[in-house]
Structures are given as C-alpha cells and as structure tokens.
Amino acid sequence: MTMSTAPPGSGSRSKFIIGGLLIVAAVVYLIVSATQASAQFYLTIDEMLARGDEISGRAIKLSGAVDGDTVTYETETLTLEFSLANVPADLREIEAGGGLAKVLYDALRDPNAARVQVVYVGPKPDLLRHEAQAIVTGQMGEDGKFYADELLLKCPTRYDGEVPLQALEGQT
Amino acid sequence: MIEGIGFAALMLTFGLTLYGAGAAAYGARTDRPELIESARRAMLFSWPTISISALAIIALLLGSRYDIAYVAKVTNNAMPPYLRVTALWGGQAGSLVFWSWLLAAFASAVSMRKWGRDRDLLPWVIVVCMLTLAFFLSLVVFVENPFSRIWITPEGAQLTAFFQPEGARAVIPSDGQGLNPLLRHPGMIIHPPLLYLGFVSFVIPYAFAMAALIVGRSDDGWIRVTRRWTLVAWLFLSLGLIVGGRWAYDVLGWGGYWGWDPVEIAAFMPWLTGTAFLHSVIIQEKKGMMKHWNMLLIILTYLLVLFGTFLTRSGVLSSVHAFAQSAIGPMFFAFIGLTFVISIWFLLKRWGDLRGVNQIDSILSRESLFMFNNFLFIMILAVCFLGVIFPLVSELFTGQTVTVGPEWYERITGPLFAGLLLLMGVAPLSVFGISSWRALRRQLWLPVAISLAVPAVLLITGMRSSAALLGYWLASLVGVVTLYEFWRGASARRRRHGEILLVALVRLAGRNRRRYGGYVIHLGVVLMAFGIIGIEIFQIETQGTLARGERLLLGRYEMVYEGLTRFNTSDGREVSRAELSVFKDGRSVGQLFPRSDYYIVSNQPMTIPGVRSTLEEDFYVLLVGWEPIGRDGATFKVYLNPLVNFVWLGGVVFILGTLVAAWPEREQVPVRRRAAHAQAMPAGD
Numbered sequence: 001m002t003m004s005t006a007p008p009g010s011g012s013r014s015k016f017i018i019g020g021l022l023i024v025a026a027v028v029y030l031i032v033s034a035t036q037a038s039a040q041f042y043l044t045i046d047e048m049l050a051r052g053d054e055i056s057g058r059a060i061k062l063s064g065a066v067d068g069d070t071v072t073y074e075t076e077t078l079t080l081e082f083s084l085a086n087v088p089a090d091l092r093e094i095e096a097g098g099g100l101a102k103v104l105y106d107a108l109r110d111p112n113a114a115r116v117q118v119v120y121v122g123p124k125p126d127l128l129r130h131e132a133q134a135i136v137t138g139q140m141g142e143d144g145k146f147y148a149d150e151l152l153l154k155c156p157t158r159y160d161g162e163v164p165l166q167a168l169e170g171q172t
Numbered sequence: 173m174i175e176g177i178g179f180a181a182l183m184l185t186f187g188l189t190l191y192g193a194g195a196a197a198y199g200a201r202t203d204r205p206e207l208i209e210s211a212r213r214a215m216l217f218s219w220p221t222i223s224i225s226a227l228a229i230i231a232l233l234l235g236s237r238y239d240i241a242y243v244a245k246v247t248n249n250a251m252p253p254y255l256r257v258t259a260l261w262g263g264q265a266g267s268l269v270f271w272s273w274l275l276a277a278f279a280s281a282v283s284m285r286k287w288g289r290d291r292d293l294l295p296w297v298i299v300v301c302m303l304t305l306a307f308f309l310s311l312v313v314f315v316e317n318p319f320s321r322i323w324i325t326p327e328g329a330q331l332t333a334f335f336q337p338e339g340a341r342a343v344i345p346s347d348g349q350g351l352n353p354l355l356r357h358p359g360m361i362i363h364p365p366l367l368y369l370g371f372v373s374f375v376i377p378y379a380f381a382m383a384a385l386i387v388g389r390s391d392d393g394w395i396r397v398t399r400r401w402t403l404v405a406w407l408f409l410s411l412g413l414i415v416g417g418r419w420a421y422d423v424l425g426w427g428g429y430w431g432w433d434p435v436e437i438a439a440f441m442p443w444l445t446g447t448a449f450l451h452s453v454i455i456q457e458k459k460g461m462m463k464h465w466n467m468l469l470i471i472l473t474y475l476l477v478l479f480g481t482f483l484t485r486s487g488v489l490s491s492v493h494a495f496a497q498s499a500i501g502p503m504f505f506a507f508i509g510l511t512f513v514i515s516i517w518f519l520l521k522r523w524g525d526l527r528g529v530n531q532i533d534s535i536l537s538r539e540s541l542f543m544f545n546n547f548l549f550i551m552i553l554a555v556c557f558l559g560v561i562f563p564l565v566s567e568l569f570t571g572q573t574v575t576v577g578p579e580w581y582e583r584i585t586g587p588l589f590a591g592l593l594l595l596m597g598v599a600p601l602s603v604f605g606i607s608s609w610r611a612l613r614r615q616l617w618l619p620v621a622i623s624l625a626v627p628a629v630l631l632i633t634g635m636r637s638s639a640a641l642l643g644y645w646l647a648s649l650v651g652v653v654t655l656y657e658f659w660r661g662a663s664a665r666r667r668r669h670g671e672i673l674l675v676a677l678v679r680l681a682g683r684n685r686r687r688y689g690g691y692v693i694h695l696g697v698v699l700m701a702f703g704i705i706g707i708e709i710f711q712i713e714t715q716g717t718l719a720r721g722e723r724l725l726l727g728r729y730e731m732v733y734e735g736l737t738r739f740n741t742s743d744g745r746e747v748s749r750a751e752l753s754v755f756k757d758g759r760s761v762g763q764l765f766p767r768s769d770y771y772i773v774s775n776q777p778m779t780i781p782g783v784r785s786t787l788e789e790d791f792y793v794l795l796v797g798w799e800p801i802g803r804d805g806a807t808f809k810v811y812l813n814p815l816v817n818f819v820w821l822g823g824v825v826f827i828l829g830t831l832v833a834a835w836p837e838r839e840q841v842p843v844r845r846r847a848a849h850a851q852a853m854p855a856g857d
Contacts, residue, residue: 013531016532016543019544023544023548023551026587027554030584031558031584033583034583034584035574037579042563043573075797075805075807076717078715078717078796078797078807123715126776126777127776
C-alpha cells in the first residue's frame with residue numbers, strides 16, 4: 001500500500017479530466033498547425049487567375065478538363081505537360097450544364113474558357129486522356145505555369161450510369 | 173424469366189422484413205408470443221428468399237444477359253466466369269443485394285440461437301435487424317434495381333426500367349462494359365466481401381444493444397451475448413483493411429498502401445470505434461463501468477457502418493462534392509439521421525438505469541488507462557471525420573473550399589498513434605483498482621531499459637529521424653512488455669503444473685483467449701508499426717530512362733534494362749513487358765518484369781510493378797514509358813520500401829491473434845475435470 005491519503009475517486013476524477021483536456025488541447029493545436037502547413041485551397045481555374053499574386057506560393061488544388069491535344073510527355077525527364085480548361089466546381093452548376101461529362105466536353109470547345117498550363121514530373125497516369133477531369137495539387141510558378149506535385153484523374157464516363165458505346169451498336 | 177424470379181424474390185424478402193419488424197414490435201407490445209414466433213420465422217426465411225434473388229443476379233451475369241443494365245455495366249465477353257460471379261459486388265445495385273444477403277444470413281443465424289433468459293430481447297433484435305434489412309432492400313427495390321433492363325424511347329432517349337415503358341424498345345447490346353481492370357485483382361475481389369462482412373456483423377451487437385435499451389435491461393447481457401459477433405466483425409473489418417492496403421500496393425502503382433482517401437477513411441472509422449468498443453467492454457464486464465459509453469460506441473459504430481457502406485458504394489466519390497450525385501444519397505442520410513435520433517433517444521431515456529457501479533480509483537489503474545485508450549481512438553476518429561468533411565465545413569464558414577491531404581492526417585494522427593503505443597506498453601503492467609506510480613515504476617523500469625536498446629542501436633547505426641527513433645522505441649516497448657506478459661504467465665503455469673514452456677504457453681492462451689489473443693494482436697501491431705515507420709520515413713525513390721544495357725542505381729540496388737517484349741493475350745490485353753536484371757551490393761539477385769497491360773475494350777492501361785521482396789525491403793519497379801517499336805529506351809520509376817513486409821507480416825499476426833480471441837472457448841469441460849481432479853487428490857498440486 002502506498003502513502004496515498006486522499007479518498008479514492010475524487011482526486012483521480014479531476015486528474016482524469018485534466019488529462020483528457022490536455023489531450024484535446026494537443027489535438028486542437030495539431031489540427032491548427034497541420035491546417036496552416038498543409039491544407040490546400042480548392043479553386044477553379046477562374047478563381048485562381050482572378051486572385052493573381054495573392055495566392056502565389058500557397059498550396060492549391062485545381063480541377064479542370066484535360067485537353068488531350070496538348071499533352072506532351074518527355075520520357076527522359078518524366079516531365080508531363082498539358083493544358084487544363086476551367087470547369088465549374090459547384091455541383092448545381094455542373095448539373096445545369098448537363099452533367100460532368102458534358103461540362104468537360106464543353107469546356108474544351110469554349111474558346112473563352114480560362115486555361116492553365118500544368119507541369120507534372122512523374123509517371124504518366126493510366127487515366128490521363130482527352131476530356132478527363134484532372135485534379136492537380138501544387139503551386140503557381142513565376143512563369144505562369146502550374147507546377148503540380150500530385151495529379152489525380154477521374155473519367156466520369158467510366159463510372160456513371162451511362163450505357164457503353166458498344167451497347168448502341170448492338171441494339172435490335 | 174430469371175430476372176422476374178429474382179425481382180419477385182427481392183420483393184418477397186422486402187415484404188418479409190416489413191412483416192417481421194411489424195409483427196415483432198406488435199407482439200412484444202401486446203405480449204403475444206405467437207406473433208413474435210411468427211416474426212422470428214420471417215427473419216429466418218428472409219435469408220433463403222434473398223438467396224434466390226442473389227443467385228438470379230449471378231445467373232444473369234454468367235449468362236451474359238446484356239439486356240440487363242447491371243450485367244452490361246459490370247461484365248463483358250472477355251471476362252472469365254469467376255470474375256463474372258464476383259461482379260455481383262462490382263457495382264452499386266449488386267453490392268447492395270450482396271450486403272442485404274449477408275445481413276439476412278446473420279439475422280437468420282441469430283434467429284436460430286437458444287434464447288433462454290434473453291428471450292425478452294428477441295422481438296427487438298428482430299425489429300432492428302429487419303428494419304436495417306428493409307432499408308437496404310428498399311434501395312434496390314425502388315432506386316437501384318439490379319434487374320432493370322435497357323430501353324430506348326421513341327424519342328431516342330435511353331433509360332433503364334424493370335417494366336417496359338410506354339412505346340419503348342428493348343436494347344440488347346452484344347457486349348458489356350466490363351469491370352474496371354483495376355478491380356480485376358484477387359485482392360480487390362475479396363476486399364469488398366471482407367469489409368461487408370465486417371460492416372454487417374456489427375449490426376448484430378447494435379441490435380442487441382438497442383433491444384437491451386428498449387426493454388430496459390441495464391446489465392451487460394447484451395455485451396456477453398454478442399462478444400463473439402463483435403470480434404468476428406472486427407476480424408473481417410481488419411482483414412478487409414489489410415487486404416485493401418495490399419491491393420493498393422500491388423495495383424495502384426504509387427509504392428504505397430494507404431492514401432487517406434475519403435473512401436479508405438470511411439472503412440477505417442467504424443474500425444476505430446469498434447476497437448475502442450472491444451477495449452471498453454472489458455471495463456464494463458470487470459467493473460460495471462462505462463455503460464453509457466459502450467452504448468454510445470456501438471451506436472456510433474453502427475452509424476459509421478451505414479456511412480461507410482454509402483461512401484464506398486456511391487461510385488464516383490473522390491471528393492465530398494459527389495455526395496448528392498448518387499440517387500441513394502438522400503435516402504442514406506435520412507436513414508442515418510433517423511437511426512441516430514432514435515438510438516440517442518432510447519439511450520437518454522435509460523440514462524439513469526445505466527449508471528456505473530464503480531468509480532475510477534486511480535489514474536494509473538487499468539480501467540483509467542483503458543479510458544485514455546478509448547479517448548485517443550475517439551480523437552483519431554474525430555480527426556478522420558473532420559478531414560472528410562473539411563471542404564464542406566470550410567466552405568460553410570469561409571466561403572472558400574479547403575481540402576486536406578495525407579500530410580494533414582499524418583501530422584495529427586501520428587502523435588495520437590504514438591500515444592496509443594505508449595498505453596499499449598504500460599496498460600498490461602497496471603492493475604485494476606488502485607495502482608500507484610511506485611508500483612507501476614517497479615514493473616516498468618526493466619522493459620523500458622531493454623526497449624531503449626533498439627533506438628540506441630539505430631542511433632549508433634546512423635538513424636537521425638527523431639520521429640522514427642521515438643516510434644521504434646515505443647513499438648519495442650510494447651513488444652517487450654507483451655512478450656514479458658507471455659513469459660510471466662507461462663512460467664507461473666510451469667511452476668504450478670510442471671509443464672514445459674511451450675505447452676504452458678499454449679494452455680495459458682487457451683485458458684484466457686481474449687486476453688492473450690489481444691496480446692498477440694498487440695504483437696501484430698508492433699510489427700506493423702515497424703513496417704509503417706520504415707516505409708513512411710525511409711522510403712527512397714528514383715526514376716530514369718534507360719537504353720538497353722544501361723543501369724540505374726538506388727540505395728544498394730542496381731538494375732540493368734535488358735529489353736522489352738510486347739504481346740497480346742486471349743483476354744483482350746496488350747502487354748508491354750520490360751526485362752530487368754537486378755543486383756544488390758554487386759551480386760545478381762534475379763530478374764524483374766514490370767509491365768503495362770492495356771485493356772483494349774475498356775481503353776485503359778494498367779501498370780503492374782515488378783517487385784523483389786525481402787523481409788528487409790522491397791525493390792519496387794514501375795514501367796512508366798517506352799519508345800515505339802524499333803527504338804530501345806524505356807522509362808522506370810523505382811522505389812525502395814524498407815521494412816514494408818513487416819506491415820503484411822504484422823497483419824497476419826494481427827489476424828491470428830483475433831482468431832485466438834474469437835475462437836469458441838470450451839467452457840464447461842475443463843472446469844468439471846479440474847473439479848473432479850481436485851476431489852480425487854485433495855492434497856495434490
């Protein structure tokens with residue numbers, strides 16, 4: 001038996017609460033610092049261009065439509081470049097535009113759509129193709145190109161409910 | 173014909189679930205056992221009827237019935253029969269049927285148990301199981317019907333419906349779209365069923381918990397009855413997560429296994445609450461404490477299971493913006509919200525009955541450390557949840573969408589996981605009730621001293637990352653303490669029964685499966701921690717374009733590009749395969765064949781790494797580019813992943829430990845034998 005003289009219970013309860021509060025405070029601190037260090041603004045190309053210098057050097061996530069004709073891949077250096085056209089991020093806007101596939105299609109045919117040149121060093125992703133939706137994470141360079149550290153691709157036609165092209169060929 | 177039978181069986185099951193839930197609730201309220209018995213039979217029969225429906229889908233998939241929209245979407249002519257069968261869970265509609273089928277199987281099994289003194293829980297267990305099943309069936313019956321056919325209206329619009337729309341023509345495609353090639357991997361074929369088994373098994377403990385709340389029982393009967401269900405649920409969930417990680421490592425070609433993607437986190441969140449639950453029920457059983465908390469945890473786990481099923485099944489999801497795109501989204505949110513409100517309402521109603529019989533006596537007692545363990549798990553859960561909804565929250569408050577990635581999660585959860593390791597090292601040495609610093613210190617100093625040897629050696633051999641050194645120390649501490657616990661228990665048995673060490677170890681674990689199974693799981697976690705720290709902190713990579721005969725260096729490895737072959741396969745792939753000779757420290761260690769498969773029909777390439785795997789590290793090579801025929805260059809991305817195999821090895825140990833813990837105990841026999849033994853030789857031992 002130790003020298004503990006306090007009645008069991010009450011003292012431990014407050015110690016437990018203090019311990020819990022310390023953990024919560026630590027987690028809050030971690031969240032705040034991690035958010036400052038690594039959270040990314042999710043912007044459309046329009047929004048990013050409108051903000052100009054204000055966001056230079058900050059981590060940004062951009063979403064847009066891949067222009068297949070502009071894709072170049074330098075295999076010596078694994079440098080991938082392509083042009084990304086603005087698509088709206090708001091879901092209602094996408095729905096009003098006729099769905100994601102249609103919006104991507106239209107974005108690439110709209111001569112007024114804002115575009116940005118994306119540079120990415122790494123393996124060329126399996127899903128990179130014309131009219132795919134690319135989500136790139138990185139920073140604007142001083143040369144006006146977007147330098148991506150991460151490149152994610154979504155091909156909407158592959159996942160949504162549309163029936164494949166071959167289906168229509170075989171109709172009776 | 174087949175689709176008609178399948179749909180009829182689906183409707184019949186739906187009817188059975190509604191009847192079962194209604195009859196059970198009414199029977200319990202009006203105290204009519206014959207109604208409850210009838211409801212029990214409805215629950216029993218829901219499994220055979222939905223099995224017919226699932227078999228009908230499999231028959232359609234195997235029969236290439238491309239006029240059925242689901243079949244056209246998830247299969248094509250190039251897919252072999254076994255892949256066609258697994259396409260049952262390859263798409264949304266089919267996987268919802270599969271989920272329901274599993275739940276019906278478990279509900280049927282539960283309906284056949286001997287109820288005995290738990291008979292008062294039966295009607296409400298039926299109500300919860302049948303309502304959950306009814307919800308999932310309503311999704312397939314009303315929204316995502318797997319038996320719908322493809323039609324063309326006179327205006328030329330395409331639509332899917334079960335019954336022929338006015339004036340529409342049926343479309344019978346000659347081939348289907350096929351399963352996404354990325355999903356045609358053994359890991360991905362068994363990954364969803366494992367996760368679903370884990371998800372669905374958690375419905376059963378939740379059903380018993382709610383039944384206990386509704387009838388007003390405040391004992392831990394529901395926990396004891398469902399202990400094995402909980403462990404089995406947790407086993408499958410863990411297995412699903414590990415297999416999913418392995419799939420990502422083998423298929424996705426980024427040299428990693430976990431990317432903090434919302435879909436991954438969706439499966440991880442119920443695992444977190446489930447793990448917290450497994451620990452805190454021990455405190456309720458031993459000390460009669462934390463009753464409210466356990467109820468909350470099982471409710472939360474059930475809600476997260478629903479949420480996880482939804483997130484992993486809504487297809488398009490790679491950002492939270494995709495929620496509303498799925499037709500089943502609003503129904504899911506309504507059901508989750510309703511379940512939440514009802515569960516919490518019952519919990520509040522019984523709040524007073526569930527007051528604990530004990531208090532925490534000491535902050536260093538076993539029960540207190542378990543509470544801290546629970547607290548850390550909940551903190552990790554909160555961080556995961558915040559990360560998933562961060563874009564929505566930030567948009568709501570600042571008008572600006574902000575997203576978070578792997579770095580964010582790792583920075584925050586890293587210290588929390590370290591805290592869990594610390595508790596895992598200390599808790600086995602603490603005792604229930606009153607535990608003092610001095611007593612704990614006496615137990616702890618030796619394991620701490622021994623485990624410090626590991627970071628000391630690593631420091632001498634040149635490791636400079638403080639995070640890695642701390643992590644390796646904590647993991648070593650857990651390892652030492654856990655092994656010490658085994659040794660202590662076994663040597664006590666050895667002294668008492670004169671058994672040799674190995675026999676003593678096996679019997680020790682056999683007598684107290686949950687405790688020692690738990691320790692085996694902790695050893696698995698130690699191994700995984702070694703692997704995770706290794707790959708997260710010490711992974712190195714390089715890339716380069718090589719002409720034939722050229723070499724590339726990475727760490728102690730060297731690879732020489734020998735050439736590229738291209739060929740077509742009978743299942744519709746165009747394969748480009750590179751041949752590499754690999755050397756380690758200048759000695760040849762064999763060849764690697766990284767390749768790229770191009771799926772012609774689905775117009776999709778797939779990169780398959782070449783990996784030289786040893787316990788020490790993986791040399792992982794991706795073929796990322798090659799020149800057109802006639803030229804010789806090829807480009808590679810190469811990773812060196814130290815200790816990554818400890819992740820998989822730890823996973824296996826982890827699962828074995830869970831099996832030990834979940835294995836049925838031979839309850840009666842040994843006790844009686846020991847009693848007889850004691851009677852025969854009263855002076856023995």
